Amino acid sequence: QVQLQQWGAGLLKPSETLSLTCAVYGGSFSDLYWSWIRQPPGKGLEWIGEINHSGSTNYNPSLKSRVTISLDTSKNHFSLKLNSVTAADTAVYFCAREHYDRFDPWGQGTLVTVSS
Amino acid sequence: DIQMTQSPSSLSASVGDRVTITCRASQSISTYLNWYQQKPGKAPEVLIYEASSLQSGVPSRFSGSGSGTDFTLTISSLQLEDFATYYCQQAYSAPRTFGRGTKLEIK
Numbered sequence: 527q528v529q530l531q532q533w534g535a536g537l538l539k540p541s542e543t544l545s546l547t548c549a550v551y552g553g554s555f556s557d558l559y560w561s562w563i564r565q566p567p568g569k570g571l572e573w574i575g576e577i578n579h580s581g582s583t584n585y586n587p588s589l590k591s592r593v594t595i596s597l598d599t600s601k602n603h604f605s606l607k608l609n610s611v612t613a614a615d616t617a618v619y620f621c622a623r624e625h626y627d628r629f630d631p632w633g634q635g636t637l638v639t640v641s642s
Numbered sequence: 643d644i645q646m647t648q649s650p651s652s653l654s655a656s657v658g659d660r661v662t663i664t665c666r667a668s669q670s671i672s673t674y675l676n677w678y679q680q681k682p683g684k685a686p687e688v689l690i691y692e693a694s695s696l697q698s699g700v701p702s703r704f705s706g707s708g709s710g711t712d713f714t715l716t717i718s719s720l721q722l723e724d725f726a727t728y729y730c731q732q733a734y735s736a737p738r739t740f741g742r743g744t745k746l747e748i749k
Contacts, residue, residue, distance in 0.1 A: 561738075570729065570740055570741070570742045570743050571686065571729060571731075571740040571743075572740070573737050573738040573739065573740070584736050584737075585737075586737040587643075587737065588737075620685055620686075622685075624733075624738075626691070627674060627676070627691065627692070627733035628676045628688050628691040628697075628731075628733065629676070629678075629686070629688065629731070630687075630688045630697070631685075632685035632686060632687070633685065634685060635684075635685050
């Protein structure tokens with residue numbers, strides 16, 4: 527059974543770079559796509575982007591200029607970087623596997639707060 | 643981007659009630675529609691995939707229907723553990739998009 531565990535810095539200042547990592551346990555990157563999704567406090571879900579086992583990425587056009595998703599197959603990790611953050615990027619960030627067109631499972635979530 | 647419109651945004655109901663939540667896509671998405679349940683402080687969990695298929699381990703009181711642009715999630719007899727927020731999500735094209743959610747509260 528695939529499980530995802532994520533970590534990263536939870537407090538950033540404006541203009542800094544958000545950096546999160548998600549470890550995959552019990553599965554391999556050949557399982558289709560691996561995504562990042564975020565949820566501002568009290569709001570809905572926004573898909574950020576995805577990466578597959580060969581490193582091919584797709585990003586949400588609304589964030590594309592600031593996002594990089596990468597993977598490290600030797601460590602079974604994939605990572606998210608979002609640069610030039612502002613208060614609008616304050617959210618809980620989730621990693622998730624996109625398996626047969628549905629997000630399952632998800633990581634536990636990481637609250638990232640951007641504040642001066 | 644495909645816009646997903648959910649209704650209602652909130653709903654009060656009692657244990658044992660039958661509840662229906664609707665989701666409309668801004669263009670046809672065939673049956674590439676998933677439903678998720680999210681409880682406070684937790685990640686969403688998939689309930690229904692491909693519009694009407696029940697995810698393994700999900701109680702049979704949950705069901706989904708629809709195709710094209712109009713979809714519904716039905717809970718046949720609400721249980722206490724069902725009070726949560728529900729999201730629809732289209733998997734037809736990138737970027738993947740979600741509805742704004744329906745918060746199901748106890749009456």
